Amino acid sequence: MNTLKYKRPKGTRDIIPEEFELREVLLEKIKKSIRAYGYKFIITPTFEHTELFIRSIGDSTDIVEKEMYTFHDKKGRSYTLRPEGTAPVIRAFLENSIMPPAKLAYIMNMFRAERPQKGRYREFWQVGVEAIGIKDPLIDAEVIEMGYSILKELGAEKLVVLINSIGSIEERQAYKSALLDYLNEKEQDGTLELCNDCKRRKNRNPLRILDCKIDGPKLKDAPKLKEFLSNESLKYFEEIKSYLDKWKVNYREEPRLVRGLDYYNHTAFEIVSEKIGVEDTLLGGGRYDSLVEDLGGPATPAVGWALGLERIINYFYQIPRISGPFYFVATVNEFSKGYAIGLLKKIREWKIPSDMTYEPKSLKAQMKIADRLNAVKAVIVGEDEIKLQKVRVRDLETGKEVLVPEKDLVKIYEEEMARRKGKEVL
RNA sequence: GUGAGAGUAGCUCAACUGGCAGAGCGCUGGACUGUGGCUCCAGUGGUUGGGGGUUCGAGUCCCCUCUCUCACCCCA
Known part of the structure; x- marks a missing residue:
């Protein structure tokens, strides 16, 4: 059995007929729902210029630092298999002169060189939506509610939306330095010893230290992100929540929720299922108001999310027995x-x-x-x-x-x- | 990148402290020559992931290596 000459590359999957049929059914449902919210589907190339991802995702993120499949063509140009969908979709939005407000959706495979485990692969499929050119709490709320109902329709149980506002980029920056000051001070007077992971996080994404299982509890008196948000940011966040209340979305404010990609600001959210032991994220997203401009377009706010298809299938479906020829x-x-x-x-x-x-x-x-x-x-x-x-x-x-x-x-x-x-x- | 577990027939798994590699399912055929599933009978199955070592003897013990799985990190 293990004498097989060729096996699939680590972290990739074969979708055999039984699963193929299941996916067809799920994807049809998903497409129908997404279209009902006014989105149009697009497909972007499997690979892009490497620079696109470095610029958008951020050069010190895990994805860019160690998870990209990058290769060079004969002329030495650097390309990367897309690790996520937002940057390519925004690039396509600009390149094809699509006019805002635009609601774009995609179902595409993504590639990240991570160590595979349950619900996590090196090639995986994401369903994503991007609402481009609209800045109003109503659209943030609608985007969240859409993700929530789609997951519900797909049979995901015990869903909770975790939501947070990480403020504008400036507000977050101010908070970041305040947090770092606090950490350095505590470390210097010897009242705090960070774990190895958190030592790394300090440089990369200090906000995440608050969420660390080891160090998090020690930081009860650390400055709070919320204290650094402007009234305007807070009001925006409050309005989103009031819509969610109205639509009876089950959400929980999660002050420590941050996203791993640099382009997010203000609204950040994840949808998890409490049915799953390890709280794996089924869907994640947020607002990114500067990305379009960063990629060379006019200043254009946007908000979106992506959900992992394999996670849905892994956690909520059995691979069915399919019928043969009629x-x-x-x-x-x-x-x-x-x-x-x-x-x-x-x-x-x-x-x-x-x-x-x-x-x-x-x-x-x-x-x-x-x-x-x-x-x-x-x-x-x-x-x-x-x-x-x-x-x-x-x-x-x-x-x-x-x-x-x-x-x-x-x-x-x-x-x-x-x-x-x-x-x-x- | 870090940690843990597992690799034995096509599949799921046995094999006590080292002692002849097994079972069920599957597959092929028959009982039943124009009828599947159920039953019974017969047949088919292996370089025990790979390499080296210890031993009279290794699936079992030791070392190396490969692969897979799970968890951490991070993320969908």
Whole structure:
């Protein structure tokens, strides 16, 4: 088994037919919901100029520092497999002169060179939305509510929106230095010893220290981010919450919530499920008012989120057993096989999933294969049937057989599909 | 990058302190020659991830290596 010569690269996944069908169903639901909120879908290239990600995500973030798949072409240009969707979408928004206000959505695979674990892969799929050119608490709230309802519709349970305002970039900067002053002072007078992780965090993202399991509790008297927010920022945040209240979104204010990408400001949020032991984030997002300008466009505020498709599937779905061909054509001998080949061709012109055995096999063996493939009905063709100008249709679940003219195969198929509709529990 | 666990048949897993590598499922065929599932019978299955070492003898002990999984970090 482990003598296999080639295996998939670490952290990548094969989506086998069973999961493929499940994803199709989920994605259809997601697309329908997102369109209902007025978004249009786009697809950007799988790779971009490396610079785009460094500029947008921030050069001292984990993603840029150690998780990007970067390569060079023959002329030495540096490209990177997209690690996230927001920067490419904004780039495309600018490059195609799309006019704000614009609501763009995407379903794209992302690439990050992390150590894989549950719900976390090196290639993974994100569904994301970006509302570009609108700055009003109403849109922030709507974006959050949309993510919340979509997750709910997808069957995610015990959802909680964690929400915070991290203020404007200037406000956050002021807070950051106040926090650093506080930490340095405590360290110098010996009342505080940070863990190794937090020593690293100090340079990279000091706000995260407050959330550290080891050091966090020691910092009860540290300055609070909220104290550094302007009245305007606070009011904006309050308004968002009042909409969420009105729409009965289950949220919790999380003063320590910060985002790992540099471009966020003001609203930051995550949606987690309390059903999952390790509180993995199902969806994360926030407001980013300076990104469009940073990427060379006019000053344009924006807000958005992304959700991880694999996490939804991992935590809330079983990979279903899928049904095989609707009709499995079985033949009695070489003579009827010739006839069956023509019949199969007709069934396929009707676009009904169907199959047969190609090598000669006994009828018994053919039936066995039909069963194993989980076919819905077997169509048995032998000399008797040909003589009568009919086919024998056996329901593989009930074992009931009917003798009908060929053209009835369409009717039987349609009736069965109609019967199943709505009952499809994936 | 750090830490923990696991690799035995196609799959899920056994094999006491080192002593002949096994079972179930699957697969093929038959009982039932124009009918699947259930039952019974027979057959099919392996370089125990790879390399080295200790030993009369290694799936089992030691070292190296590869792969996978989980957790931390970080994130979707």
